[in-house]
Amino acid sequence: MCYGTELTSNAVLEWCGDAKVEWHYTTPGKPTQNAFVERFNGRMRDELLNETLFTSLAHAREKITAWADDYNTDRPHSSLGYATPAAFAADLKKQGAAALRIAGGYATQPLASPAQPRNNDAEALIATG
Helix, strand or coil, rough: CCCCHHHHHHHHHHHHHHHHHCCEECCCCCCHHHHHHHHHHHHHHHHHHHHCCCCCCHHHHHHHHHHHHHHHHHHEEEHHCCCHHHHHHHHHHHHHHHHHHHHCCCCCCCCCCCCCCCCCCHHHHHCCC
């Protein structure tokens, strides 16, 4: 999900079409539709990005990898019953896909309308413009 077409590349939309994946935008003014990502981004910003001066791309990759590993494997999350994301995912994998439906782990209906693939073809621009 993203907040608008300025963050969507034609390559992603083309891949979605080829893979038969529906692309959905977050409804403007409804960041709660993307609350898990918003919370993760805020936590990463507060705990890592605002606190670290990266000296190189390799250094950034090292620090981000270490932070993500800690976040996913060592740190319990209250929203997961104080399990780590890795332990929670392993438990769900054991239980199978039915556990996702029971736990409410995904939306049964799309939250927004699918995005329409863009066509950058010059003829299409002339025809519609």
